[in-house]
Amino acid sequence: SQKIEQNSEALNIQEGKTATLTCNYTNYSPAYLQWYRQDPGRGPVFLLLIRENEKEKRKERLKVTFDTTLKQSLFHITASQPADSATYLCALVLWSSASKIIFGSGTRLSIRP
Amino acid sequence: DVKVTQSSRYLVKRTGEKVFLECVQDMDHENMFWYRQDPGLGLRLIYFSYDVKMKEKGDIPEGYSVSREKKERFSLILESASTNQTSMYLCASSFRDRYQPQHFGDGTRLSIL
Numbered sequence: 184s185q186k187i188e189q190n191s192e193a194l195n196i197q198e199g200k201t202a203t204l205t206c207n208y209t210n211y212s213p214a215y216l217q218w219y220r221q222d223p224g225r226g227p228v229f230l231l232l233i234r235e236n237e238k239e240k241r242k243e244r245l246k247v248t249f250d251t252t253l254k255q256s257l258f259h260i261t262a263s264q265p266a267d268s269a270t271y272l273c274a275l276v277l278w279s280s281a282s283k284i285i286f287g288s289g290t291r292l293s294i295r296p
Numbered sequence: 297d298v299k300v301t302q303s304s305r306y307l308v309k310r311t312g313e314k315v316f317l318e319c320v321q322d323m324d325h326e327n328m329f330w331y332r333q334d335p336g337l338g339l340r341l342i343y344f345s346y347d348v349k350m351k352e353k354g355d356i357p358e359g360y361s362v363s364r365e366k367k368e369r370f371s372l373i374l375e376s377a378s379t380n381q382t383s384m385y386l387c388a389s390s391f392r393d394r395y396q397p398q399h400f401g402d403g404t405r406l407s408i409l
Contacts, residue, residue, distance in 0.1 A: 284398065
């Protein structure tokens with residue numbers, strides 16, 4: 184069966200450390216993988232996109248890796264801050280569909296001061 | 297900045313009622329989407345539209361219909377509301393290309409009593 188899993192429902196990190204979130208998928212052929220941030224009571228906000236032929240992408244304190252052999256993406260926030268506390272969603276954009284994307288259920292990240 | 301506006305943040309309706317959720321975007325996006333978000337289940341696609349008057353079923357279309365008479369507006373209709381449709385409903389829009397991110401509204405929390 185097809186699955187996309189973010190294997191930590193919640194993650195608690197000390198401020199200043201690097202937070203690493205994991206997204207695994209099975210039986211999908213993604214063209215791209217996206218990461219979104221969602222704050223309580225708000226809609227998701229797009230953060231980063233990585234293509235299937237890219238290994239790594241960076242944006243300020245954010246880094247995303249994409250390993251199509253392992254079928255896994257890692258999302259890193261370096262020098263984490265309490266303001267980074269939110270739920271983070273990964274999403275697959277499939278070759279087989281022009282518009283649909285498949286979302287994971289998210290990891291709730293808490294950064295304690 | 298892209299703005300996706302959902303007509304209500306909170307809505308309470310009774311079982312059997314016909315319910316309309318409205319969504320408007322201001323960026324001339326071709327694609328529009330309706331999701332529901334439930335704890336532990338993530339974002340699930342109900343319907344999407346890639347052009348005016350065009351629609352495709354998502355993963356959970358049963359009990360819902362949609363309407364897109366104008367490019368900027370996408371409506372979700374619950375034909376006869378039931379208690380299992382109590383959820384957070386999120387609208388999103390994007391440009392047509394598959395790698396384009398989706399832009400979300402802040403959601404409508406719908407309670408069916």
